[in-house]
Amino acid sequence: MLQPEVVAIVKKLLKGYYSKTDVSPSRIERREFGFGSFEKKIDFRHVSFRNGIDFKRYLVENTPAFINCSPSEYERPDARPMENKGWLGRELVFDLDATDLKLKCQSEHGTDWVCQECFDGIKQQALHLVEDFLVPDFGFSLEEIKVNFSGNRGYHIHVNNEEIFRLDGNARKSISDYITGNNIIAGSFFPTLDQRGTKVYGPKPTDFGWGGKFARSFISALNSGAPALQELGIEQSLARKLERNKAEVILGISNGNWGKVTIPKKEEFWNAVIKRMAVRISDPIDAGVTNDIYHMIRLPNTIHGDTGLNGTVLDSVKDLQDFDPMSDAVVFSNGTMKVHVKKCPGFSMKGESFGPYEDKDVELPQYAALYLLLKRVAILKG
């Protein structure tokens, strides 16, 4: 439980933020909303608003800790059960969460904490999804893609495009399957693989879709050297041999000739390549955001109740590379607060380093204190 005085402080800050900031989504009258408290992320849903003025008044009066909104649009967004809402269509949405990366650092700091490595890893996944899938394979333009920080551990990606608006859950599942490499059959890219004595033809790096990804990924592993090839499941001796003949092998693959690559355990190898190239939204709940037309997601530009950080919307996808959540998503920076930190790793906010702390009284800038209080690793000192 958060201390009542912490809840009071944060609610006051939220009131100030929502009275000054317009966070209304487009076509607000067709959206379903859900709200959560500091103790329960999704407390209730099936709420709707006629316009942005009513919505703003609600947020200022109630200061919810979590604000969720449907990427779907409905004729009657407050009707229930879901089938009675009259579904009209939905954005294509992806929820990328650092927890899904299963990074080594997470076994040290736990999944509630997010370190720089987690932030960097999930940013790479977001760029990978946009640059290697959404733009080249699906043909979406950068103008149709909006990226926002989730407010805690990752990024949300919204695609607004007329052609995908009406797609049902099954079609959406095909899209997330493609992106996560689910049901991709590698053998189909190597038509002569089973024929003895013939040349092994396979995909070229310039090929469209997964074929090109295979070829490019393999070449990139070759260029990184034997250890990268071993990560793909190739035995050490073969990896070294491939590395020695790198130039020749790459030249072959560039022309679709894979004859120089002898791979004993093909099935495992291709699966490893797919895993390396796929976007990791493996958590079934996160895939639900993409596939389930009734799933809600945090409203962009609202404050996350577990961090005090903003779900900042980036002006353009190009800004993602330089985006630093621990600086750019900070909104509350008024003075300092005294807290007692139970335990937390070192972290950096707005270019300043803090901690690590253990059982220690410290006076921190408001944003850093709120971050630790809402992450439940510190308590407020009177």
Ligand SMILES: [Zn+2]
């Ligand atoms: Zn980490």
